[in-house]
Each structure stands twice: as structure tokens, then as C-alpha cells.
Amino acid sequence: MVIPHDFEYVRPNTLEEATRALADCSGSAQVLAGGTDLVAWLRDDAVHPDLVVDIKAIDGLRDLAVADRTMTVGSLVTFTDLMESSVVAEHAPLLSEAAETVASPGIRNRATVVGNICSAVPSCDAGPVLLAYDAHVHLVGPEGFRSVPIEAWFVGLRQTARREDEIVTHLTMELPTHGGCYVKLMRYGGEDLAQAAVAIVVDDAHDYRIAFGAVAPTPVRAHAVEDAIRGRAPTEDVIAEAVAMVRSEISPINDLRATAEYRAHMCEVMLARGLVAADQRRNGDGPEYRTRLI
Amino acid sequence: MQVTITVNGESWDLDVAPADVLLDVLREQIGVKSPKIGCERGDCGSCTVLLDRRTVRSCLVLAVEVEGHEVTTVEGIGADRLSDLQELFITLNSFQCGFCAPGIVLSATELLDENPNPDRHDVQEALSGNLCRCTGYEPIIDAVLAVGQRSGEVTP
Numbered sequence: 001m002v003i004p005h006d007f008e009y010v011r012p013n014t015l016e017e018a019t020r021a022l023a024d025c026s027g028s029a030q031v032l033a034g035g036t037d038l039v040a041w042l043r044d045d046a047v048h049p050d051l052v053v054d055i056k057a058i059d060g061l062r063d064l065a066v067a068d069r070t071m072t073v074g075s076l077v078t079f080t081d082l083m084e085s086s087v088v089a090e091h092a093p094l095l096s097e098a099a100e101t102v103a104s105p106g107i108r109n110r111a112t113v114v115g116n117i118c119s120a121v122p123s124c125d126a127g128p129v130l131l132a133y134d135a136h137v138h139l140v141g142p143e144g145f146r147s148v149p150i151e152a153w154f155v156g157l158r159q160t161a162r163r164e165d166e167i168v169t170h171l172t173m174e175l176p177t178h179g180g181c182y183v184k185l186m187r188y189g190g191e192d193l194a195q196a197a198v199a200i201v202v203d204d205a206h207d208y209r210i211a212f213g214a215v216a217p218t219p220v221r222a223h224a225v226e227d228a229i230r231g232r233a234p235t236e237d238v239i240a241e242a243v244a245m246v247r248s249e250i251s252p253i254n255d256l257r258a259t260a261e262y263r264a265h266m267c268e269v270m271l272a273r274g275l276v277a278a279d280q281r282r283n284g285d286g287p288e289y290r291t292r293l294i
Numbered sequence: 295m296q297v298t299i300t301v302n303g304e305s306w307d308l309d310v311a312p313a314d315v316l317l318d319v320l321r322e323q324i325g326v327k328s329p330k331i332g333c334e335r336g337d338c339g340s341c342t343v344l345l346d347r348r349t350v351r352s353c354l355v356l357a358v359e360v361e362g363h364e365v366t367t368v369e370g371i372g373a374d375r376l377s378d379l380q381e382l383f384i385t386l387n388s389f390q391c392g393f394c395a396p397g398i399v400l401s402a403t404e405l406l407d408e409n410p411n412p413d414r415h416d417v418q419e420a421l422s423g424n425l426c427r428c429t430g431y432e433p434i435i436d437a438v439l440a441v442g443q444r445s446g447e448v449t450p
């Protein structure tokens with residue numbers, strides 16, 4: 001089986017050349033980083049670009065660092081990079097925890113975090129974590145640079161705020177002192193897409209940020225739940241209150257990986273366990289990061 | 295497009311189309327047949343190759359992308375002498391049909407490069423993207439663990 005459509009391929013060395021190539025393309029264009037989604041979609045004929053712009057030769061897109069509590073993740077940073085980074089483990093442990101659940105090493109070595117949110121499938125593992133970390137997506141296009149808050153990024157099923165002539169350069173996250181977790185429900189350990197997922201961040205004031213994955217057309221932030229329990233430790237009552245609100249925050253569907261009812265029920269279970277684990281981790285006495293909570 | 299690709303230490307000047315996938319170019323143009331055509335969508339791991347010493351799925355890589363990079367397949371690993379890992383796969387009769395074997399050899403090689411003495415969980419994680427339809431995985435995992443134990447032995 002071969003890719004059914006021909007396209008032109010360029011591998012520019014600078015962002016200026018890359019954005020010019022996108023702007024000058026009269027037909028449709030796709031940006032290529034790790035390619036683990038794009039090449040599969042090309043083969044399925046789900047996308048048929050006239051031009052593919054490979055950004056892997058561009059300098060400066062591999063940053064992975066923290067300065068003044070702000071973490072930068074360049075658009076060429078892979079899930080393997082996240083897993084192997086001690087900076088990430090220390091400052092943004094949910095990213096390490098989520099990275100480890102993504103597919104398998106052969107995919108993680110190639111797949112990028114930014115690519116994950118550009119593909120924007122409902123089950124993308126980076127989505128809930130970046131929502132819980134209140135990330136900003138930075139782009140460059142013909143009109144220059146701009147940034148988009150992650151909540152405005154996911155606009156629909158596989159649709160993002162990126163315009164066709166823009167390239168994502170990096171993500172930034174301002175990180176509070178926090179505990180948290182990424183809990184992912186899969187059919188089996190090892191390689192699988194999320195059936196449902198929740199990411200939770202809690203800071204020392206018990207300010208929560210909670211986001212769900214794979215239970216709506218896009219990853220979703222659960223503001224109503226956060227508001228209801230703000231400032232309170234996750235006692236049994238608080239958890240019960242939070243859990244009672246879950247179903248109004250999500251809209252799961254039936255598909256071959258799970259039923260809607262199972263997804264909704266497990267979101268309740270994962271939120272209850274996740275709130276406890278996140279707060280314990282904040283205290284420094286919870287289950288270690290990367291220990292599966294479900 | 296003209297590209298130069300290094301495969302198992304040998305440099306190849308090739309004429310490829312942008313839409314040509316690395317897996318097909320390796321097998322059809324270069325004649326390296328150990329990467330197998332399985333699912334062709336990243337799920338099975340039978341097309342695994344090492345790209346700059348890290349495993350990738352060659353069905354999800356365009357040939358034009360690897361210009362200037364180094365591809366290694368099983369042919370490049372056991373060319374002169376089988377590795378300890380390969381020897382143990384034979385000794386423990388780890389495979390049946392062998393379709394998954396090239397991918398598993400490479401995934402386990404990557405693991406052992408980084409972690410010479412992995413535990414069972416590490417091995418399962420490392421091989422989680424390599425499907426085997428025949429063996430139930432146990433003899434494969436046992437062989438990888440045995441390499442780790444061997445590397446822990448002190449040679450006099």
C-alpha cells in the first residue's frame with residue numbers, strides 16, 4: 001500500500017523560509033514534525049496536501065527548559081524527550097506521567113507533544129495535561145507571532161485555532177507549586193488510546209485545575225467542578241460533590257473502545273481517586289508519579 | 295528527489311518521490327527485507343528500524359525525511375556475529391513464525407543499550423508496541439531478561 005497522492009516536500013532551515021513556503025503554496029499544505037499521525041493520514045487519503053513542510057531542520061524548536069517557573073516546550077520535543085527529562089519530572093510531572101502512557105517507544109521517539117495537540121483527536125494525551133497546566137500555544141505566520149491560550153486552541157473534532165499558514169513554535173506553561181496526576185483508562189496496559197482520561201493539578205491553596213480527555217469532541221476543562229471545590233481539601237464530602245458534577249461537564253460517546261456509560265462512570269471513579277492522589281502528591285506523600293492509579 | 299541515506303553503515307544515493315515511505319524504499323529499492331510490512335499504520339511494530347539508534351516505525355517515516363540520518367536494521371546488527379540477544383532468542387526458542395522477530399530484536403536492542411539490566415516491567419514496556427501473533431510473548435521476554443542477567447555477570 002502506498003500513499004495515493006503525490007505532493008511536494010520541502011525541509012526549510014528557518015522559520016521565515018517555512019512560513020514563506022506555507023504562504024506561497026497555492027493549494028493545501030501540511031506541516032510535518034514526527035509524522036506519526038500525518039503519514040498514517042496521508043496513506044489513508046484522509047489528507048491530500050499539495051505541499052508538505054518538514055520543520056525538523058529548523059533550529060530553536062527543541063527547547064525544553066524552565067525559567068522563572070515558566071516551562072517552554074518546543075514544537076519538536078518528543079514524548080521520549082519528556083520522559084527522559086529531569087527538568088520535566090521535577091517541574092511538570094504530569095507531562096512525564098502522560099508521556100509514558102502514549103503508544104509505545106517506537107512512536108514516542110518520533111511523535112511530538114505539539115503534533116499531538118495539532119492532530120487534536122479527542123483522546124490526545126497531551127490535551128488534558130496542557131489544559132490543567134493552562135498552557136499557551138505560540139505560533140508564527142505571515143502576520144508575525146501570536147499566542148493562543150490552550151482553552152481556545154481546541155475548537156472541534158480534530159480542529160484547532162491554527163490557521164493553515166501558521167506553524168506552532170512552542171508551548172509555555174506557568175507552573176505553580178503543585179501536585180497532580182494524569183489518569184488514563186485503557187483496555188489493557190501497554191499500547192492503547194485513552195478510553196477516558198483526567199488530568200488534575202492542585203496548588204497549596206487548593207485551587208484545582210481539572211480536565212478530561214476522550215469524553216467530548218475535544219479535551220475539556222471542568223471549570224464548574226473546579227469552582228465548586230476551590231479552597232477545600234479533597235475530603236469525602238468534597239469528592240462526592242465533585243463527582244456528582246462530572247456528567248454535566250462531559251459528553252462521551254459509544255465507540256469500539258468503550259460505551260458512553262462506562263466512560264462517564266469511570267470519569268467519576270478516576271476523578272475521585274485522582275483528587276486524593278493529586279493532593280497527597282502535593283504534600284509529598286502520595287503514590288509516586290508514573291504509578292498507575294487505575 | 296535525490297537523497298542520500300545511510301543504511302547499516304552504507305551510503306545510498308537514491309531517487310525517491312516525497313510520498314515514498316521508508317519501509318518500502320528499504321525493502322524495494324535497497325533490498326533490505328528484515329523490516330516487515332504489517333499493519334502499515336503504526337500499530338504492530340513489525341516494520342521497526344533504528345533511526346540514529348532509536349526505534350521508529352518505518353511505515354510512518356517518509357524516505358526523504360531520513361536524508362543525513364542513519365538507519366539500522368537487523369542486517370546491520372548481526373552482520374558479523376549474532377548479538378547476545380539474538381543468541382538467546384535462538385537458545386530459548388523465542389519465536390515461531392518469526393514475522394515479528396526483526397522488530398522485536400531492534401526494540402529490545404534499544405532497551406538494552408539504555409538499560410543493560412532491565413526488569414520484567416521494563417521489557418514489557420519496551421516491547422509494548424511489537425505485536426506477536428504466535429508466542430504469547432513469554433519466551434521473548436525471558437530471553438531479553440536473560441541478556442540482562444548475563445551482562446550482570448562478572449567475567450574473570
Ligand code: FES
Nearest residue numbers: 332333334339353
Ligand atoms: S507495519 Fe509499521 S507498525 Fe505495523
Ligand code: FES
Nearest residue numbers: 390392426427428
Ligand atoms: S513469532 Fe510469529 S508473530 Fe511473533
